[in-house]
Amino acid sequence: xxxxxxxxxxxCMLYAASLEAATIRVKNGQSIQKAITQAAVGDTLxxxxxxxxxxxxxxRKPLTLIGExxxxxxxxxxxxxxxxxxxNVHIRGLKIINTGMSNMDDSAGIKFFDSxxxxxxxxxxxxxxxxLHFSNSSSxxxxxxxxxxxxEREYQTGNGIHLWKCRDSFIExxxxxxxxxxxxxxxxxNTVSTGNMIEANKRYGLHFMFSHDNSYIQNTFRKNGAxxxxxxxxxxxxxENIFEESEGASSYGILLKDITDxxxxxxxxxxxxxxxYMEGCSRSTFKSNSFTQNGWAIKLMASCxxxxxxxxxxxxxxxxxxxxxxxxxxxxxxxxxxxxxxxxLDKNRTGDVPYRPISLFxxxxxxxxxxxxxxxxxxxxxxxxxxxxxxxxxxxxMIDNSPKMRPYDIRTANT
Amino acid sequence: MFKLLKYALxxxxxxxxxxxxxxxxxxxxxxxxxxxxxxxxVSLSLLxxxxxIVPLISAIFATTHFxxxxxxxxxxxxxxxxRRDVFLSQVLAVMFVLSLAIVIGFGVPMILWGxxxxxxxxxxxxxxxxxxxxxxAFLASVLTRDKAKAIGISLSFWIYFSLVYDGFVLYLxxxxxxxxxxxxxxxxxxLNPVDLGRIIMLMQLDxxxxxxxxxxxxxDFFGSAKGILLSSAVMxxxxxxxxxxxxxxxxxxxx
Numbered sequence: 001x002x003x004x005x006x007x008x009x010x011x012c013m014l015y016a017a018s019l020e021a022a023t024i025r026v027k028n029g030q031s032i033q034k035a036i037t038q039a040a041v042g043d044t045l046x047x048x049x050x051x052x053x054x055x056x057x058x059x060r061k062p063l064t065l066i067g068e069x070x071x072x073x074x075x076x077x078x079x080x081x082x083x084x085x086x087x088n089v090h091i092r093g094l095k096i097i098n099t100g101m102s103n104m105d106d107s108a109g110i111k112f113f114d115s116x117x118x119x120x121x122x123x124x125x126x127x128x129x130x131x132l133h134f135s136n137s138s139s140x141x142x143x144x145x146x147x148x149x150x151x152e153r154e155y156q157t158g159n160g161i162h163l164w165k166c167r168d169s170f171i172e173x174x175x176x177x178x179x180x181x182x183x184x185x186x187x188x189x190n191t192v193s194t195g196n197m198i199e200a201n202k203r204y205g206l207h208f209m210f211s212h213d214n215s216y217i218q219n220t221f222r223k224n225g226a227x228x229x230x231x232x233x234x235x236x237x238x239x240e241n242i243f244e245e246s247e248g249a250s251s252y253g254i255l256l257k258d259i260t261d262x263x264x265x266x267x268x269x270x271x272x273x274x275x276x277y278m279e280g281c282s283r284s285t286f287k288s289n290s291f292t293q294n295g296w297a298i299k300l301m302a303s304c305x306x307x308x309x310x311x312x313x314x315x316x317x318x319x320x321x322x323x324x325x326x327x328x329x330x331x332x333x334x335x336x337x338x339x340x341x342x343x344x345l346d347k348n349r350t351g352d353v354p355y356r357p358i359s360l361f362x363x364x365x366x367x368x369x370x371x372x373x374x375x376x377x378x379x380x381x382x383x384x385x386x387x388x389x390x391x392x393x394x395x396x397x398m399i400d401n402s403p404k405m406r407p408y409d410i411r412t413a414n415t
Numbered sequence: 416m417f418k419l420l421k422y423a424l425x426x427x428x429x430x431x432x433x434x435x436x437x438x439x440x441x442x443x444x445x446x447x448x449x450x451x452x453x454x455x456x457v458s459l460s461l462l463x464x465x466x467x468i469v470p471l472i473s474a475i476f477a478t479t480h481f482x483x484x485x486x487x488x489x490x491x492x493x494x495x496x497x498r499r500d501v502f503l504s505q506v507l508a509v510m511f512v513l514s515l516a517i518v519i520g521f522g523v524p525m526i527l528w529g530x531x532x533x534x535x536x537x538x539x540x541x542x543x544x545x546x547x548x549x550x551x552a553f554l555a556s557v558l559t560r561d562k563a564k565a566i567g568i569s570l571s572f573w574i575y576f577s578l579v580y581d582g583f584v585l586y587l588x589x590x591x592x593x594x595x596x597x598x599x600x601x602x603x604x605x606l607n608p609v610d611l612g613r614i615i616m617l618m619q620l621d622x623x624x625x626x627x628x629x630x631x632x633x634x635d636f637f638g639s640a641k642g643i644l645l646s647s648a649v650m651x652x653x654x655x656x657x658x659x660x661x662x663x664x665x666x667x668x669x670x
Contacts, residue, residue: 247626273627293455295624316455318624338456364585369628370596371588373604375621376613378467379581 032065032073033057047071047094055099059084067093070124075099075109081128082110090119099128106158108133109147112140120145130158131179140169149178154202154225159184163191171196181207182224189213198222204229205243216241218412227252227272236262240412244270252277253294259284268412269294275317278304285310290410292316296362305329313407314338318375320357321398322366328397332357336404344405355403358394360387416500419491423508426484432476433512440520448528455620458533461521462616465541466609467577469517470548474569477509477552482562489670502665506553506658513545533619540612543650547608548573550657557664576609584610597633605646608653615646 022043026035028050035045036059044064048071055075059065059082072095075081079100082091091110100107108130112118115137123145125131131147134140142161151157160176162184163169171193176182182198185191185208194217198205205221206228208214215237221228227246230236236259243253253272254264258280267289269275275294276286279301290313291297297317298309302325309330314320315338334350342351361380365372374380387394427433447460481488484505491501521538548569555568584603588596604610617625625633636642 247623249627251626271623273623293623295621295627316453318621364589368588368592370592370600371585372624372628373600373614374581374585374588374610375617375624376462377581377610378463378577379585381463382578 028052028071036063039063042088055079055081057082059089060086062086062088064090065092065094066090067095067123069093070095072097075107075128077101079105080108080111083113084110084115084118085113086118087116088118089115090121091123092119092121093123095124095126096128097126099130101129101156103158106130106133106162108158108162111135112137115140119143128158130162131160131176133159133162134166134169135164136166137163138167138169140166142169142171142174144173145175147174147176147179151178151180151202154180157202159207160198160201163188167191170194175199177201181205182221183207185209185211185214187211191215192217194218196220198224201225205246206230208233212236215239220244221246221253226250227254227274229255229257230259231257233258234260234262238262238264238267240266242268242270242412243272243275244268246272246274248273255279256281256284263287264289266410266412268292268410269297274299277301278307280304282306284308287311288408288410289313290315290408291320295319296322299323300328300330301325302327307331308333310334311404311408312336313410314357315407319359319362319365322358322362323395323398324366326395328395332398332400334402334404335400336407337400338407340403340405342403349405351403351405355400356388356391356394356398357400358398359384360393363393416504419496419500419504420508423484423504424511426487427480427508427512430480430483433516436472436476436513437516437520440516441523444521444524448524454529454531454534458531458537458616459620461534461537462613462620465537465544466613469541470544470577470609471573473513473545473548474552474555474573475566476513477549478556478565478569479562480509481505481553481556482565492670498666499662502662506549506661509553510546510549513549514542517541517545533616536619537616540615540650543654544608544612546654547650547657550654550661554657554661554664557661557668576607580607581610597628601633601636605649608650611646611650611653615643615650618642618646 022040024035024039024043024045026032026045026047028048032052032054039045041061047067049069051072051074053074053076055078070093073081075098077098077100081096081099096109099109109125109128110120111133113135117139119141120132121143125147127149132142147160149157157180159181160179161171165187167189169191173195175197177199179201180203182201182205188211191214196219199222201224203225205224209231211233213235217239220242223245228243246253251273253269253275255277260282262284264286265288269291271293273295275291275297277299281304283306286309288311292315294317296319297314298321300321300323302323307330309332312335337355340351340355342353344351360383443464447457451457488501551572552569556565559565604614
C-alpha cells in the first residue's frame with residue numbers, strides 16, 4: 001500500500017510539474033490578453049521587451065507573468081491595466097504606465113479581486129491612478145515595486161498600494177511617490193510592511209483604518225503632504241521607522257486617532273511640524289523613539305489615557321509636549337530631555353528633580369497659534385521661568401519623575 | 416571726514432572699552448562652544464546674548480561715548496567742518512568698534528570650531544542690533560543735555576524693545592484672538608528691531624513650528640526666501656532710521 005501511494009504521489013507531482021513547465025513567450029506586437037486566454041493553468045508567460053498597448057488584461061487562472069528587461073504595458077489612459085481574480089498569480093518585472101484616471105472604477109495598474117497567494121514583485125508603475133489595488137484578498141506578497149505618479153493635486157491621483165479587506169500579506173521594499181496615499185490599508189489584518197520608502201505623496205504616506213494586528217518596520221516616510229495618519233485600530237506595532245519632513249499646518253509625522261494596545265518603538269521623528277499627534281489613544285507604549293528638531297515632538301490630547309512614554313530622546317524640538325487640557329492620564333518616565341536643567345547628585349544618571357515638559361508658552365500657543373511669533377523672546381523666557389518655579393497653568397501631572405541625564409543611542413537600520 | 420573718523424576711532428581704542436568688550440565676547444563664545452557640541456544649540460545660546468546683552472552694551476556705550484566726547488565735538492564744531500561730518504565720524508566709529516568686537520569675539524571661536532549658516536546669520540543680526548541701538552543711543556543723547564538722562568532714555572529704549580513691546584504684542588494677540596491677526600502681528604514684529612532679529616533666527620531654528628501656524632500668510636512668508644529678504648530689508652531701515660533722526664536733531668542743536 002505504502003509504495004503504491006508513493007508512486008501515485010510521484011505521478012501526481014510529475015503531472016503537475018509538466019503542467020507548470022509550460023512556458024510561453026509573448027513577443028513584441030503580440031497580445032498579452034490573447035496569450036493569457038490561451039495559456040493553461042499554472043503556465044509561465046515571459047513577456048519580451050517592447051511596448052504593449054493594452055488595458056483591462058484579465059487573469060482568471062493561476063499564472064506567472066515575467067517581464068524581460070521591463071516591457072512597457074501602456075494602458076493608454078483607459079481603465080485598469082491588469083485585472084486579477086485568481087489564486088497563485090505572480091507578476092514580475094513589468095513596467096505598467098498610463099492607467100485611466102477615474103474614481104468611478106478606481107483605475108489601477110494591477111487590480112486584484114478575491115485573490116490568494118499572489119505575488120507582485122519588481123514592477124515599475126508610472127503615471128497610474130491607483131498603483132496596486134487589492135480587495136478581498138489574502139496571502140499577498142508585494143515586493144520591491146517602484147510606483148510613481150506626477151499628479152499636481154490630490155484628487156488627480158489614487159493610492160499607491162491600496163489594500164481593502166485583505167489579510168496575511170507582506171509589503172516589502174517598495175518605493176511609492178507622488179500618489180494620494182503611499183500605502184492605504186482598510187480592514188487589513190496580519191500584514192507586515194517593511195523597508196518601504198514612501199515619499200512626497202499628496203496626502204498621507206501611510207493611511208490605515210480598522211486594520212488590526214499589523215506591523216510596520218523600518219519604513220521611511222518623508223515629505224508626504226500630511227505625513228502619516230492612522231485611525232481606529234488596535235494592536236499595531238511600529239518599529240524603527242523614520243518619519244521626517246512633514247511640515248505644514250496640518251502635517252504630522254504620525255497622527256494617531258483611536259489607536260489602542262499598540263507599540264511605537266525605536267522610531268525616528270525628524271523635522272516634522274508635529275512629531276506625534278494623539279487623540280483618543282489608549283494603552284499604547286512609546287519606547288526608545290528619537291524626536292529631533294520637530295515643532296512639537298508630541299501633541300497629546302487629553303482624550304488619551306494609559307499610554308506610556310519611556311526611554312525616548314527629545315532633542316532640539318521647539319516644544320517637547322503640548323496638550324489641550326489639565327487632565328493627564330498618561331505616564332512619562334526615563335526619557336531624555338535636552339531642555340532638562342536638573343542635576344544628578346547621586347550619579348545614577350537619572351536627574352534628581354522631575355522634569356515638566358510642558359512650558360507655559362506652549363499652552364498659550366495651543367490656545368492662540370499666532371503667539372508662536374513671540375517664541376524665544378525675553379518676555380516668553382521670563383514667563384516660562386516663572387511658571388517653572390510656580391506651576392499654575394501647565395498641567396500638574398505631565399511630569400517625568402526620572403529624566404535621564406544622557407541621551408539614549410537610538411538608530412535604525414534604514415538611516 | 417576720514418581724519419575725524421580716525422581720531423574718533425583712536426579715542427575709542429584708547430578708552431580700553433573696546434578691548435574689554437571684545438574679550439567678553441570671546442569668553443562668552445568660547446564657553447558656549449565648549450558646553451554644547453551641536454551647532455543649533457550653539458546658535459540658540461548665542462541668540463540670547465545677541466538679543467539681550469549686545470543691544471544693552473551698545474546703547475550704554477554709545478551714550479557714554481557721546482557725552483565723554485562732547486567737549487571734543489564742541490571744539491570741532493567751532494572749526495570749519497560740516498556738522499554732518501562731525502556727527503557721522505562719532506557715530507560710525509562707535510558702530511564700527513561695536514561690530515568689530517562681535518566679529519572678532521565670535522569669529523575667532525567660529526574659525527576654531529566651525530560654523531553653519533544659522534550662526535553666521537546670528538552674527539549678522541548681532542551687528543545689525545549693535546548699529547540700531549547705537550543709533551538709538553545717539554538719538555537719546557542729542558535729545559537731552561544731561562548724561563544721566565540720556566543713559567536713562569537709552570535704557571528705556573532697550574527695555575521697551577526687548578521686554579515691554581513683546582508684552583504689548585502678546586496682550587494684543589490675547590485680547591483679539593477671534594480676529595485674523597497674521598498680518599497685524601507680523602507688521603508689529605517689524606516695528607521692533609529686536610523682534611525682527613529674533614524672527615530671522617526663528618526661521619533658521621524653528622521653521623517646523625512656524626510652519627504649523629494655520630495662516631496662509633504666515634506659510635507664504637516663512638515658506639519662502641521672501642521672508643528673509645523682507646525682514647533683512649526692514650532691519651536695514653531700522654539701522655538707518657535712528658541715526659538719520661539723530662543727525663537731523665544734531666544739525667540744528669544749539670550747543
